[in-house]
Amino acid sequence: MNKTAIIIPSRLEAVRLPNKPLELINNKEMILHVYDAAIKTNSGDVYVATPDQKIINLIKDNGGKAIKTSLSHQTGTDRVYEVFKNQLKSEPNIVINLQGDMPNIDPKDIANLISYMYERKCDVGTLASSFSSDKEIADINNVKVAVNDPLTNNQFDQAIDFFRKDEKKYEYFYHHVGIYAFTNKALVRYVSLNRSKLELERKLEQLRALENSMTIHVGYINSSPLSVDTKNDLIEVRKIMEKNE
Numbered sequence: 001m002n003k004t005a006i007i008i009p010s011r012l013e014a015v016r017l018p019n020k021p022l023e024l025i026n027n028k029e030m031i032l033h034v035y036d037a038a039i040k041t042n043s044g045d046v047y048v049a050t051p052d053q054k055i056i057n058l059i060k061d062n063g064g065k066a067i068k069t070s071l072s073h074q075t076g077t078d079r080v081y082e083v084f085k086n087q088l089k090s091e092p093n094i095v096i097n098l099q100g101d102m103p104n105i106d107p108k109d110i111a112n113l114i115s116y117m118y119e120r121k122c123d124v125g126t127l128a129s130s131f132s133s134d135k136e137i138a139d140i141n142n143v144k145v146a147v148n149d150p151l152t153n154n155q156f157d158q159a160i161d162f163f164r165k166d167e168k169k170y171e172y173f174y175h176h177v178g179i180y181a182f183t184n185k186a187l188v189r190y191v192s193l194n195r196s197k198l199e200l201e202r203k204l205e206q207l208r209a210l211e212n213s214m215t216i217h218v219g220y221i222n223s224s225p226l227s228v229d230t231k232n233d234l235i236e237v238r239k240i241m242e243k244n245e
């Protein structure tokens with residue numbers, strides 16, 4: 001068993017953009033772009049965790065590993081934990097929850113986050129990049145993460161808050177990237193906790209960790225992987241990835 005497992009939670013019933021894992025970008029489904037990025041890290045086994053047979057068939061038809069999970073999970077991390085516990089027998093030391101809607105994430109950024117986690121400085125690790133405009137900051141679909149000090153490339157700092165609406169009280173905040181790296185003990189503890197007040201209010205599951213005194217460290221990256229939440233996001237990421245093809 002590899003010490004690291006990258007697990008990609010994915011489902012077809014997204015409220016804002018149904019069936020988005022199967023949307024084509026450069027003639028390849030979005031979830032396959034994410035899966036391929038995870039494979040390119042050469043960091044451990046990669047699995048897609050999904051309740052949907054269509055996604056399972058797609059991944060397996062392309063030589064990948066997909067595991068059918070319960071329909072009842074409230075968060076992607078709960079889905080990740082099911083695979084960690086049942087299929088992987090709780091053996092991996094580091095578990096990566098890689099969101100299935102970031103088709104242009106850089107494999108090097110995933111690999112660097114995994115390397116940082118083996119320094120054992122935090123419970124959870126994640127990534128962030130700079131905002132390119134005030135419009136991006138104003139967009140509530142773009143999650144923000146606040147830290148105490150300015151972030152520079154390959155530097156990590158402790159997260160103090162996550163939010164959607166611009167919080168004027170924070171001097172240093174960045175565009176949060178949807179990836180979470182857990183130590184195995186942190187993952188077990190996280191899923192044992194009740195959903196927290198701010199988690200439910202802001203629809204941000206990482207707040208459950210902060211509200212229960214778990215440490216989250218944020219690493220800065222130069223790239224800006226786009227999380228596809230809406231049709232406009234899909235159009236934008238297609239433009240970006242077609243240029244880079």
